Amino acid sequence: MPGQIETVRLRPPANRVERRAVWWWMTQDLLGAVIPAVALGVLAAVIAPARSWLQFAQVIVLVVGVVYAAIVPFWRYRVHRWEVTEDAVYAKAGWLWQEWRVAPMSRIQTVDTERGPIERLFRLSSVTVTTASAAGPIKIVGLDHELAAELVRRLTETTQAAPGDAT
Amino acid sequence: MSEGASEPMGHGETGDGWRALDRRSPAVTAMLTAGIALGSAVPVFASVRGDDRPIWQALAVLAVGFLVVVGVAAVLERLRWKHTRYRITAERVELRFSWIVHRLRSVPRDRIRTVDLTANPLLRLFGVVKMQIGTGQQGGQHGHLVLNPLDRRQAELLRVELLSHAGSPVVPVAPPPVSPTGPTRQTGIHPVDQFRAAPAQSAPATTGTVPARREAQSGHGPPIRTIAGLNWSWIRYAPVSVTTPILGAAAFGGLLQISEWFGLQRTILGGAGDLLRELPVFPLVVLLVAVGIVVGVIGSLALFVESWWGYRLTWEHGVFRVRRGLLTSRSLTLDERRLRGVEVVEPIGARLLRAAKVDAVATGLRAMGRDERSDPKMLLPLAPRALAHRVAAEIVGEEQSPTESVRLHRHPPAARGRRLRWAVGSVLLPAAVLALLGLLFTDALLNVAWIVLVVLLPVAIALGLDAYRNLGHGITGEYLVTRYGAASRHTVALRRSGVIGWTITSSPFQRRAGLVTLAATTAAQQGAYLIRDIGTSDGLAFAEEAVPGLLTPFLERSSEGRDAHPPLPDTAT
Numbered sequence: 001m002p003g004q005i006e007t008v009r010l011r012p013p014a015n016r017v018e019r020r021a022v023w024w025w026m027t028q029d030l031l032g033a034v035i036p037a038v039a040l041g042v043l044a045a046v047i048a049p050a051r052s053w054l055q056f057a058q059v060i061v062l063v064v065g066v067v068y069a070a071i072v073p074f075w076r077y078r079v080h081r082w083e084v085t086e087d088a089v090y091a092k093a094g095w096l097w098q099e100w101r102v103a104p105m106s107r108i109q110t111v112d113t114e115r116g117p118i119e120r121l122f123r124l125s126s127v128t129v130t131t132a133s134a135a136g137p138i139k140i141v142g143l144d145h146e147l148a149a150e151l152v153r154r155l156t157e158t159t160q161a162a163p164g165d166a167t
Numbered sequence: 168m169s170e171g172a173s174e175p176m177g178h179g180e181t182g183d184g185w186r187a188l189d190r191r192s193p194a195v196t197a198m199l200t201a202g203i204a205l206g207s208a209v210p211v212f213a214s215v216r217g218d219d220r221p222i223w224q225a226l227a228v229l230a231v232g233f234l235v236v237v238g239v240a241a242v243l244e245r246l247r248w249k250h251t252r253y254r255i256t257a258e259r260v261e262l263r264f265s266w267i268v269h270r271l272r273s274v275p276r277d278r279i280r281t282v283d284l285t286a287n288p289l290l291r292l293f294g295v296v297k298m299q300i301g302t303g304q305q306g307g308q309h310g311h312l313v314l315n316p317l318d319r320r321q322a323e324l325l326r327v328e329l330l331s332h333a334g335s336p337v338v339p340v341a342p343p344p345v346s347p348t349g350p351t352r353q354t355g356i357h358p359v360d361q362f363r364a365a366p367a368q369s370a371p372a373t374t375g376t377v378p379a380r381r382e383a384q385s386g387h388g389p390p391i392r393t394i395a396g397l398n399w400s401w402i403r404y405a406p407v408s409v410t411t412p413i414l415g416a417a418a419f420g421g422l423l424q425i426s427e428w429f430g431l432q433r434t435i436l437g438g439a440g441d442l443l444r445e446l447p448v449f450p451l452v453v454l455l456v457a458v459g460i461v462v463g464v465i466g467s468l469a470l471f472v473e474s475w476w477g478y479r480l481t482w483e484h485g486v487f488r489v490r491r492g493l494l495t496s497r498s499l500t501l502d503e504r505r506l507r508g509v510e511v512v513e514p515i516g517a518r519l520l521r522a523a524k525v526d527a528v529a530t531g532l533r534a535m536g537r538d539e540r541s542d543p544k545m546l547l548p549l550a551p552r553a554l555a556h557r558v559a560a561e562i563v564g565e566e567q568s569p570t571e572s573v574r575l576h577r578h579p580p581a582a583r584g585r586r587l588r589w590a591v592g593s594v595l596l597p598a599a600v601l602a603l604l605g606l607l608f609t610d611a612l613l614n615v616a617w618i619v620l621v622v623l624l625p626v627a628i629a630l631g632l633d634a635y636r637n638l639g640h641g642i643t644g645e646y647l648v649t650r651y652g653a654a655s656r657h658t659v660a661l662r663r664s665g666v667i668g669w670t671i672t673s674s675p676f677q678r679r680a681g682l683v684t685l686a687a688t689t690a691a692q693q694g695a696y697l698i699r700d701i702g703t704s705d706g707l708a709f710a711e712e713a714v715p716g717l718l719t720p721f722l723e724r725s726s727e728g729r730d731a732h733p734p735l736p737d738t739a740t
Contacts, residue, residue, distance in 0.1 A: 006724055008722050009707065010671065013721070087717075088717060090721050097672065097673070100671040102721065103688070131688065135688050135693065136670075
């Protein structure tokens with residue numbers, strides 16, 4: 001086996017995502033807590049017999065959601081990174097469960113950008129790079145939207161130059 | 168292509184090469200519907216008869232209903248047939264339906280990866296087949312195009328034409344002889360092996376030990392050769408498969424269902440109740456299980472006979488072809504350019520008998536359809552393991568199968584700990600729930616809890632240890648090999664050039680133990696083959712060796728002695 005004494009590790013990809021991605025994540029997470037909490041509140045107002053239970057659930061959802069939104073976005077920001085070299089796309093994502101994905105330029109099939117309404121608010125875009133694998137694309141989130149457009153242009157150019165059907 | 172989409176002109180070919188499906192289609196549908204209607208008429212009749220109406224009345228109602236259903240089905244099918252056209256041009260295969268809704272499905276011919284012919288007994292009666300043309304596209308309906316039905320001989324020619332790599336229409340020298348029982352004999356259509364000049368794999372591989380009769384073909388590199396044929400002794404592996412308990416259980420369910428139609432369910436359950444009262448519980452359970460097993464075994468044997476009758480795996484002009492089936496004949500093809508490797512699967516029962524089956528690892532394979540009883544990717548049914556490896560070797564064109572020649576490396580002991588914890592947890596958790604409920608409600612559950620614990624814990628631990636023992640990875644020649652699985656052991660050999668990326672995942676627990684899960688992404692099958700719980704450093708070195716250069720720029724090396732397993736960078740806690 002290679003590396004008897006030598007140990008090998010992955011170095012983190014070169015670039016962090018935008019700092020304001022933290023606020024985007026946080027907004028998303030807060031909405032994810034507030035919307036069900038409001039729904040529970042409405043239900044509590046309507047259904048009198050179950051009121052105390054519903055309010056209890058509401059408090060739980062809010063507390064968990066707020067704690068999550070206060071911690072996880074910062075955590076994600078420390079983990080999420082990306083890098084595009086001449087030959088490959090390399091990205092890292094996740095927080096507790098972490099994931100490093102590498103795809104060679106020659107195997108990339110499509111490159112898309114995506115901007116949700118909240119991402120737009122923060123002038124962010126995500127870039128999705130798919131290969132012929134059915135096991136999911138590489139997704140780089142939290143990029144500045146101009147940078148993302150530039151990145152897509154570059155990736156498309158490079159991948160179009162590559163011959164073959166990338167399988 | 169849209170100028171070709173003018174109105175269909177009558178039957179058969181139109182000027183633009185649009186062809187109709189086989190005209191026997193409405194008749195086939197009528198017969199099929201009649202069969203289904205007759206089958207469902209029995210329970211309906213049983214329930215109608217229950218009232219005190221005269222029998223002729225019930226029969227008349229049923230007969231009218233029968234005619235209406237069959238008639239409507241035939242008319243609808245006739246409409247579908249009338250407005251469905253397909254054509255094969257130099258570049259594309261197109262199928263269109265143009266009546267009320269207009270649909271055109273078009274598949275580029277150079278994207279065609281598989282052309283499968285199937286014919287159930289009904290279709291065979293009419294001499295027609297169903298053709299499924301698969302493209303490299305993964306998932307969804309859009310991946311394939313179905314021509315149903317086609318004349319059998321015509322379909323056979325079409326199959327060869329579609330899979331001809333040159334992409335130009337092939338002019339058949341003579342229509343191939345078609346045997347009435349499905350598997351056609353050698354189609355001597357291509358005068359030259361235009362796809363691959365005497366492939367290396369045709370030369371050395373077939374040995375006398377493989378039950379292969381090479382076609383008596385003069386010249387170099389026979390265009391058609393048999394890799395494996397059915398050996399009836401393989402049927403001994405059929406009863407040890409999962410189908411046995413499933414069929415056994417299904418038999419009881421079926422019995423109850425049928426008895427319900429005839430209003431006999433109460434009688435049967437009553438009889439069972441009497442039996443229950445007369446016999447003590449334990450022998451009764453043993454009896455029921457024994458009956459279930461016997462039925463399951465018989466069912467498994469029958470299923471094997473049906474599925475694998477006349478099985479033959481051949482290589483024809485750069486295409487692998489499996490032909491099999493007693494009642495429903497199937498002809499499955501796989502373009503060898505789509506092959507990314509091979510997988511040897513040993514389910515637990517078969518493993519004890521030293522048997523294994525062989526699956527293709529290839530892009531653009533159809534997933535198993537709901538109405539199919541066996542997987543299109545299966546190239547060899549359960550057969551002696553040595554033979555499975557030899558067939559695998561022939562498929563990948565190597566002297567020895569990478570699944571056999573590989574020296575597998577073990578995974579770190581931490582991987583065993585994880586498996587054991589899962590095993591114990593998976594038993595402890597339900598046992599704890601049962602015990603809790605037992606404490607709260609009834610002592611009977613407490614007994615169940617400890618029985619579960621005593622019986623299942625050893626099984627779970629044995630499975631956990633087995634899962635660890637099966638873990639392995641290695642590189643041999645052009646292939647990377649990963650082995651995994653509790654009970655059912657999978658050994659996947661994936662061509663290194665077929666790896667189109669890496670995904671490395673780590674959970675908090677894995678990071679603490681210095682492990683990662685490595686996934687070689689590929690265009691074949693489910694998209695990635697996993698190497699679970701490999702040591703971080705070993706795994707990265709392995710990935711780098713398997714696909715040189717891809718990971719290299721992203722690796723850091725440090726040659727200080729291995730203190731502990733270093734954590735992955737940026738663990739961010």
